[in-house]
Amino acid sequence: MRNQKKIQLQGAEKRIRLSDDLIWGVHPVVEALQREPERVVEIILHREKRSGKIEEIIGMAREKGIKTIFVQSLRLVGDGAGDIRHQGVVARTIQTALLPFDELLQRFAARVRQGERPRLVACDSLQDPHNLGAIIRSALASGAIGVILTRERSAPLGGTAVKASAGAVSHIDICQVTNLVAALKKVKEAGAWVFGAVKDSTAQSLYATDFRLPACVVVGSEGEGIRPLVRRECDIVISIPMAGTLDSLNSSVAAAVILFEAMRQNEGPV
Template sequence: MVEMPGRKKKNGQEKRIRFSDDLLWGVHPVFEALQEKKGYFSEIIIQKDRQGARIEEIIAMARSRQIKLTFVSSIRLTGDGASRVRHQGIIARTSETELLSLEEFLQKHPSKREDGTNTRLMICDSLQDPHNLGAIIRSALASGAGGVIITRERSVSPGGTVAKSSAGALSHIDICQVTNLVSALKVLKKAGYWVFGAVKDDDASSLYDTDLAVPACFIVGSEGRGIRSLVRKECDMLLSIPMEGRLDSLNSSVAAAVILFEAMRQNVSAHG
């Protein structure tokens, strides 16, 4: 097989995808949805042996809209409903909401709002559980956060399951997707934000002893691994949530909620 020009090789392994309600498949359905801009896309996965004018048009449209493209040797759908799918070597992950670039996001959410109050943002570092992401989005909206930033790689897309888990909040809050979170944090700090990372370290600052009445970005990490080391180095301060009993950590969505509402409490008190 001749490699199509401009395509970057990933690995030669089979791509396994669990069937879910945020998938769109088939050459013509994906092409039509892209052309008519029906819905939003977080990733398009294409088998490297699929060629033709329509495939190249899909690739061109995806690149012009900065949609992640993944080229694989083969695609295998798993789970309930997968046997009925004829994907024709192309599957798109759809999103229930528009995914803003960091530039667009910051234009809408400067560190200080017009009324002089501080903007608060929630950042999810490589979160892969759609139920956790949905719950975090719901807490972010309820606590007055301006928006949520997610990573493009190793992160669940805000599709149907996330939308359901957010109980409608996904439609009312801005979501930004970034390719390189470390670079994005540098930009956010230059824009006037303080970056706080949630960790379970004994030497981290207690949430309740930390001044959060500032323009703030709060980061929670993936389930199990937490915040990645390079992301952690970009944090201005590391936060821990004091707990009693034998548990040493909280679910990421619970930790995010505790932090977001403490930050809301402090900001309300500060602005009286």
């Protein structure tokens, strides 16, 4: 079960572009929370709209650890949005259900016990849904078995991320965790070595790194990178050697470079 999360407050009008990943209206959102809560990744509520059903939505979201945002004003925009009555509540969903973290750990550990070298990807507070989707796509294409996302300070796994993933979200295990530091500790207990991608001259070169073992690659946010406490949980921090004056790559590009190097190294027999 998801852990309880803090409710976020926003003061300005929230404009949401109409897309296939949205559910709006009190009763449809309640039904989604009751039937498929694993698919609901975010709920936006007009802070002045209160009723018994709204309170029920807030309570279920708290219980299931779903990100809940209160806004001063809520407006859907785009073709056909003018005819929609959202009743002060909009939910963002994904096409596939998220996997519980403990189940992902069990699957990873089982492969390790069988002598395999499975790989995971952990995204530390990525803000850009395009980058998030691209990383999920690269994870699937490079043979990773799962992706770990943070619930707080993370781009929603909604329509933009799903589109950027080119459908990969439906073909790879994805889970969300409240505390990435604690999650990485458990990943290591399951047999993984944790590699943190950083832009640091003191980090080990990607091409001097041995990925022929069970691994979890951690990729940080676009601006701040991996947070200090998360970095401390990394067994090895690695960087990508680059020519010219640039000192870093887009997070999704960096993730792809690392993941495909890991795949290249693991193409031979275990």
